[in-house]
Amino acid sequence: MATGRNHRPATTRSRGIPEATVARLPLYLRALTALSERSVPTVSSEELAAAAGVNSAKLRKDFSYLGSYGTRGVGYDVEYLVYQISRELGLTQDWPVVIVGIGNLGAALANYGGFASRGFRVAALIDADASLAGKPVAGIDVQHTDRLEQIIEESGVSIGVIATPAGSAQQVCDRLVAAGVTSILNFAPTVLSVPEGVDVRKVDLSIELQILAFHEQRKAGEDAPEEDTAPPAAPPAAAVTKRPEPGSDGDRPAVMPA
Amino acid sequence: MATGRNHRPATTRSRGIPEATVARLPLYLRALTALSERSVPTVSSEELAAAAGVNSAKLRKDFSYLGSYGTRGVGYDVEYLVYQISRELGLTQDWPVVIVGIGNLGAALANYGGFASRGFRVAALIDADASLAGKPVAGIDVQHTDRLEQIIEESGVSIGVIATPAGSAQQVCDRLVAAGVTSILNFAPTVLSVPEGVDVRKVDLSIELQILAFHEQRKAGEDAPEEDTAPPAAPPAAAVTKRPEPGSDGDRPAVMPA
DNA sequence: CCATCTTTGTGCACGCGTTCACAAAGGCAT
DNA sequence: ATGCCTTTGTGAACGCGTGCACAAAGATGG
Ligand SMILES: NC(=O)c1ccc[n+]([C@@H]2O[C@H](COP(=O)([O-])OP(=O)(O)OC[C@H]3O[C@@H](n4cnc5c(N)ncnc54)[C@H](O)[C@@H]3O)[C@@H](O)[C@H]2O)c1
Ligand SMILES: NC(=O)c1ccc[n+]([C@@H]2O[C@H](COP(=O)([O-])OP(=O)(O)OC[C@H]3O[C@@H](n4cnc5c(N)ncnc54)[C@H](O)[C@@H]3O)[C@@H](O)[C@H]2O)c1
DSSP, rough: OOOOOOOOOOSSOOGGOOOOHHHHHHHHHHHHHHEEEEEOEEOOHHHHHHHHTSOOOHHHHOOOOOOOOEEEEEEHHHHHHHHHHHHHHTTTTTTTEEEOSSSSSHHHHHTTTTTHHEEEEEEEEEEEEEETTTOTTTTTTEEEEHHHHHHHHHHOOOOEOOOOOOHHHHHHHHHHHTTTTTEEEEOOOOOOOOOTTTTEOOHHHHHHHHHHHHHHHHHHHHHHHTTTTTTSSSSSSSSSOOOOOOEEEEEOSSSSOO | OOOOOOOOOSSGGGOOOOOOHHHHHHHHHHHEEEEEETTEEOOHHHHHHHTTSSSSSHHHHHHHOOOEEEEETTEEHHHHHHHOOOOOOOHOOEEEEEOOOSHHHHHHHOOOHHHTTTTEEEEEESSSSSTTTTTTEEEEEEEEEGGGGHHHHHHTEEEEOSSHHHHHHHHHHHHHHHHHOEEEEEEESSSSOOOTTTTTOOOOOHHHHHHHHHHHHHHHHHTOOOOOTSSOOOSSSSSOOOOOHHHHHHOOOOOOOO
């Protein structure tokens, strides 16, 4: 999963809908939308669960938090459920979104059609590079960072996407929050600190790959005997003496062997 | 979070390292790398936890799974810890990666510098569009899908990134797996089904936004009284009778009101 | 060598999330 | 109507993850 707030103190526990359930609702919604397009009238928890790639009991429990929308012996009415989930997720209204940082990634996001298909609308593209200002990306003119606050207030934007380099992310975040944004999707590889009441979710490609690498390594080393912690390097203790750097810094033990 | 395997039956539970811990190791690694660049010799759990945005007790417990690498009264040796985590994550070796689907997103990924900074190397870019073949993206020539199997075998690729449209994703996935890929990072909004032993993680922008929208809606509606489930639509029951299934398609109750 | 002070490593308790398993509900055929 | 069959909704058990709080380890200064 990405990162919601650290730990919701259970006080603000969304009318009883668990966070894990919320994270799966979009998955169900996607599967249901596909069924709806094929004009399938009803679907059982078993079928829908298979389509969404989850356990059917989990799905039923998830839906039970929304209410009793199923019919025993039959299943769930597809259209009705699509509406209920959409409403629960707040997708019956349009959410204007700003994207800050129109580089490789930001431009790809701007071009992504998957926004509008749900209730999201790209309200503005913002970049600090003056030479980009006025140029259209995905049919929308890029605007300069100077106008960030103005744009957000005028358009009533409450969701911001950060696709700037990591070094600028916190600064951009601060400005977004100050201007009224209360939900942020962060693609920059940094930990953002935000005041209470602001939600941050992060998408970090590098982390995902590293997690895959971890499991990949385990798969590979499953046959070969593990070499444990012995071979790697010198233990950390008793190794803090040298100081090669005049500026500031201590020594570094001779780790990172061959 | 994204999605690891559904549920690891605890049998293959990575030498005791909890999945949640594995997911945080890259975070610690990033913070430690920054410290290392500033030549900071040691760091306490409290400081490092703050930098990584987590609880210090959690961080200490996480590290305890790797071994006792700290020194009481002092903290952790930065360089040593960087090495230990890198080794645990399998980052001491280079992982060749293929990206399939060099469109908006795939091209952005190919251009992303964050790959090489960790142990990942873009081994090949693959697309079904014949007009892209031979054209360089990020300094690497795009190759046609026909050569997918050959490329994977030749380069010994075990990690694949899917950035094709959703409709092609499962098919691409199947080919990757058949060719020997055992870890997949999926950007297409689809549930991929893979055989046992293959890990899939997904990154879904749309889902992240929907989760943010959910919380955003709650924040907004906190003042206003909730309108519960009453107004929405007609209840689902008593609407399932017909089954006009010669071709397909049944009726659809008049949901989705104004 | 001893006292003190810092910080780790972890035992423990708690809450969330997952899964099983089944009673109740409801459709459908007879 | 009545009984059967399907599928929901949920009680309960379990396991994982989190965070508190503290004893033990070790550094440091006298
Ligand atoms: N490209 C990818 O596939 C990818 C993948 C994962 C993460 N990321 C992260 O996403 C971010 C963007 O990546 P990218 O490849 O698009 O980089 P990029 O350099 O192509 O684009 C960054 C853009 O942000 C703009 N910018 C810089 N500072 C700004 C500021 N203060 N305010 C507004 N705009 C500002 C720059 O002008 C530039 O247009 C980076 O943090 C990167 O680490 C990228
Ligand atoms: N662009 C985004 O920001 C974004 C965000 C989230 C998710 N996604 C998802 O990522 C995927 C790619 O998005 P995009 O915007 O880059 O789309 P795109 O249309 O720009 O690129 C898709 C590329 O995949 C290639 N392709 C199609 N079928 C293929 C096949 N069978 N084998 C190999 N290559 C094939 C196409 O030739 C094209 O170059 C889509 O599934 C999209 O939903 C994109």
